[in-house]
Amino acid sequence: MSHFPTDILYSKTHEWMRREGDEAVIGISFFAQEALGDVTYVETPQEGDTLAAGEEFGSVESVKAASELISPVSGTVVAVNAVLDNAPETLNSAPYGEGWIARVKLSAEPAGLMDAAAYEAHCAAEKH
Amino acid sequence: MTELHTPLTAWHTAHGAKMAPFAGWLMPIQYEGIVVEHEQTRARAALFDICHMGEFRVEGPAADAALAHAVSHNLATLREGKCRYGFLLNPAGGVLDDCIVYRFGPDSFMIVVNAACAAGDFAILRERLPAAVALNDISDDTAKIDLQGPQSLSVLEQTTGQNFHDLPYFSFRETVYNGVPLLVSRTGYTGELGYELYLPAAKVLTLWENLLDDARVKPAGLGARDTLRLEAGLPLYGHELDGEHSPAEAGFAALLSSEADYVGKKGAMNIRERLIALRLEGRRAARNGDVVALSGGVDVGRVTSGSFAPSLGCAIALAYVEAAAAEEQNFLIKAARNELKAERVSLPFHTRGTARMKFA
Structure with a gap:
């Protein structure tokens, strides 16, 4: 699978969102999981939580570090990926698939996100 | 740089x-x-x-007695072909570095030291050893x-x-x-x-x-x-070992058997804090510097190392706490994002290690 799939949009802080009608699935990018290394814990939001675009909605820990998750969208959490509780490494192995983090019912139209080409350029710039 | x-x-x-x-x-x-x-x-x-670690050779007449004065290792019982773990101490008994001393002969040794400490260790050893004893940095x-x-x-x-x-x-x-x-x-x-x-x-x-x-x-x-x-419960210099803590506080009192009058000997047994081992409830890790409290909420110390432990499936930590609190069972770690419950356990965390395996 591509490290920059084209069916999703990306944030500068390396989260992604896949639009599905009035909902969006959110997660972290391949670039993000690679920078983190082996993920050992994911603090996910809970169903019913309200997320605001650009604000923290959880955190990810790897062996070496912890970092915040920044929501790419605004809305209400309607589902959380329970797989991550016991298999947080799924974030490493399938960041765009089984490693999704939450499903959100959108309260506002997503804005300020990048398409795959723009995000790939953003990652290339961050590497240097 | x-x-x-x-x-x-x-x-x-x-x-x-x-x-x-x-x-x-x-x-x-x-x-x-x-x-x-x-x-x-x-x-x-x-x-x-x-390869980053430092190696020094110590040789020459009376190197044995001179080295026994410079480091905490009991050299009197260290035979040729054996090596021993111990400490380079400051005069107050705080740890300047942990190191392994290898004995090649009656007055011939190698010392293996941490990379970050190597230059400082060399200068201190040179100062503590008489001129007749050769000290060579072979790193x-x-x-x-x-x-x-x-x-x-x-x-x-x-x-x-x-x-x-x-x-x-x-x-x-x-x-x-x-x-x-x-x-x-x-x-x-x-x-x-x-x-x-x-x-x-x-x-x-x-x-x-x-x-x-x-x-x-x-x-x-x-x-x-x-x-x-x-x-494995092994200390890392700069985390569990530093100039402010004695070897006894880090849990190494039993290693301090040298009868030589080595630098820092008096303070080496001082105990103000004790290093304890903590097993956390979940996978979320505590990190170096997080405050450790009793379950009632009173702060008693600080985490020195913390990580998810792959072989245990949960997070673990080492921490220095006030000596009076070191026998408590339950602790609370005030981590960056929330409080983590921890239980004191004995070392090593991983008990199935093969390091000491014997071959008949």
Whole structure:
């Protein structure tokens, strides 16, 4: 699978969102999981939580570090990926698939996100 | 600042390692991933580039008595061919470095020290040893690679064609491999059966590659080295050991058996805080510097190392707490994002390590 799939949009802080009608699935990018290394814990939001675009909605820990998750969208959490509780490494192995983090019912139209080409350029710039 | 390179840096880069600065050196943190390298070491064998560490030779008339004055190691009971763990102390008994002393002869030794401390250690040792005792820094010419894991003995024997079954824990032997002098020491920093291998820096690449030719061996980086040593309950200088804490506070009172009047001896047994081992409730880790409190909420100390422990499936930590609190069972760690419940346990965290395995 591509490290920059084209069916999703990306944030500068390396989260992604896949639009599905009035909902969006959110997660972290391949670039993000690679920078983190082996993920050992994911603090996910809970169903019913309200997320605001650009604000923290959880955190990810790897062996070496912890970092915040920044929501790419605004809305209400309607589902959380329970797989991550016991298999947080799924974030490493399938960041765009089984490693999704939450499903959100959108309260506002997503804005300020990048398409795959723009995000790939953003990652290339961050590497240097 | 430009980091120093080991003789293997080019190899690491060519083999996809994630490199990062450590103690002034550019070192491999991981190749495939910290967790797989950790599991590889526990289950089979892994090879670590530890060339950044410092090696000094101490030789000359009365080197034995002089060194016994300079470091905490009990040299009176250290026989030729054996090595021993101990400390370089400041006059107050705080730890300047932890180091292993190897005895080659009545007045001939090698000291292996931490990379970050090496220059300071050398200056202090030179000051403490009389001029008649030669102190030579052989770090630049000496490579050190660690072969660690339950299959390390078999791998080492097959690669070298030599027998090492008769080498007990904390013993070493000088041998020759491919025409090159090789020191094989049955020591390590992972809690597993393993060997620290010292040889001329210019010759290390061949041995490194020959060991990796064995399908049971994979390279491992400093990331896995850290999770392995933490599970084994082994201290890391700058975390569990520092100039503010005595060896006794770090749990090493039993090692302080030297009858020599070594520098820092009086303060070495001082106890103000105690290092404790904590097992956390979940996978979420505490980190260096997090405040440790009693379950009632009173702050009693600070985390020195913390990580998710791959072999245990939960997070673990080491922490210094006020001596009066060190017998408590339940603690609360005030981590960056929330409070984590922790239970005091005994060391090592990982109890199935093979380091001390005996071969009849």
